[in-house]
Amino acid sequence: MVPMRIGIAGLGAIGRTVARALADGMPGLELACVAARDPGKARAWLESQGIVAPVVKLESMPSHADLVVECAPASVLDDICRPMLSARKKVMVLSAGALLPRPELIELARSKGGQIIVPTGALIGLDAVTAAAQGTIHSVRMVTRKPPRGLAGAPYLVENGISVDGLTAPLRVFAGSAREAAIGFPANVNVVAALALAGIGPDRTTIEIWADPGVERNCHSIEVDADSAKFSMSIENIPSENPRTGRITALSVLAALAKQRAPLRVGT
Ligand SMILES: NC(=O)C1=CN([C@@H]2O[C@H](COP(=O)(O)OP(=O)(O)OC[C@H]3O[C@@H](n4cnc5c(N)ncnc54)[C@H](OP(=O)(O)O)[C@@H]3O)[C@@H](O)[C@H]2O)C=CC1
Numbered sequence: 087m088v089p090m091r092i093g094i095a096g097l098g099a100i101g102r103t104v105a106r107a108l109a110d111g112m113p114g115l116e117l118a119c120v121a122a123r124d125p126g127k128a129r130a131w132l133e134s135q136g137i138v139a140p141v142v143k144l145e146s147m148p149s150h151a152d153l154v155v156e157c158a159p160a161s162v163l164d165d166i167c168r169p170m171l172s173a174r175k176k177v178m179v180l181s182a183g184a185l186l187p188r189p190e191l192i193e194l195a196r197s198k199g200g201q202i203i204v205p206t207g208a209l210i211g212l213d214a215v216t217a218a219a220q221g222t223i224h225s226v227r228m229v230t231r232k233p234p235r236g237l238a239g240a241p242y243l244v245e246n247g248i249s250v251d252g253l254t255a256p257l258r259v260f261a262g263s264a265r266e267a268a269i270g271f272p273a274n275v276n277v278v279a280a281l282a283l284a285g286i287g288p289d290r291t292t293i294e295i296w297a298d299p300g301v302e303r304n305c306h307s308i309e310v311d312a313d314s315a316k317f318s319m320s321i322e323n324i325p326s327e328n329p330r331t332g333r334i335t336a337l338s339v340l341a342a343l344a345k346q347r348a349p350l351r352v353g354t
């Protein structure tokens with residue numbers, strides 16, 4: 087079987103873990119290329135790891151890869167998705183919050199025959215939410231609690247003069263829709279964007295965000311009420327080297343990549 091060629095756009099907390107795993111070997115998959123903001127830094131890291139892969143520009147990824155994992159800042163989403171989708175290829179999107187205001191990327195995938203894949207990422211239970219969405223979902227509510235350092239610097243906090251420094255008790259810093267949360271916290275709550283895309287959309291999916299000095303993990307809990315089932319789910323993510331990003335996110339990418347070529351697929 088010809089291996090599926092995987093590109094990685096963004097060599098940070100998620101990208102490095104995915105590159106390492108692909109280089110170590112995943113059945114039916116090969117690391118085909120990497121794109122980074124600073125190609126010199128990327129080359130030095132690859133060399134230090136003994137990983138052989140070309141460092142290329144975002145716009146030339148389609149000639150190297152069948153599927154690109156987008157694990158870069160939200161601001162780069164367009165530059166990663168457009169060339170790949172225009173070439174009828176696949177992009178696995180981690181910056182899910184940046185997809186909400188860009189429905190034209192989904193239209194591009196539809197018109198060209200490419201595909202955007204949003205993995206479960208740092209979340210849980212999107213299989214159940216997508217199943218329930220085949221029927222009628224009445225409501226989806228999410229509550230996120232993060233250590234203050236996992237929220238510091240978010241545009242919503244800056245614009246509203248909310249400080250999370252030196253908190254001694256939990257502070258609810260936001261309550262609103264997934265759409266508003268994705269704008270105010272573009273690097274902190276991609277999870278609620280993925281949840282919205284799986285279920286009832288960004289305007290009806292609600293979220294509370296708490297800065298909680300009492301937690302060490304990024305904690306997400308979700309309640310879904312549907313005509314097929316009522317369920318609640320929660321996950322406590324151990325932060326990776328990037329305090330905003332749970333370690334499980336890169337593992338979710340690996341699981342989703344493995345499914346691309348697996349003889350047995352479990353879960354939706
Ligand atoms: N869907 C989900 O469940 C989750 C999504 N995420 C999202 O995934 C994305 C990646 O997260 P994470 O790995 O933790 O982030 P990091 O900040 O650790 O890594 C991002 C990398 O992208 C690089 N980069 C910056 N600009 C470009 C560019 N123009 N082209 C290519 N690479 C670039 C950065 O380089 P440099 O440092 O040199 O600027 C950095 O190495 C983020 O948007 C994050 O919010 C995170 C967790 C969960």
Ligand SMILES: O=C([O-])CC(=O)C(=O)O
Pocket residue numbers: 208273274275276277278304305323330331332333335
């Ligand atoms: O959604 C995100 O961007 C990150 C997150 O909450 C987590 O890793 O738990």
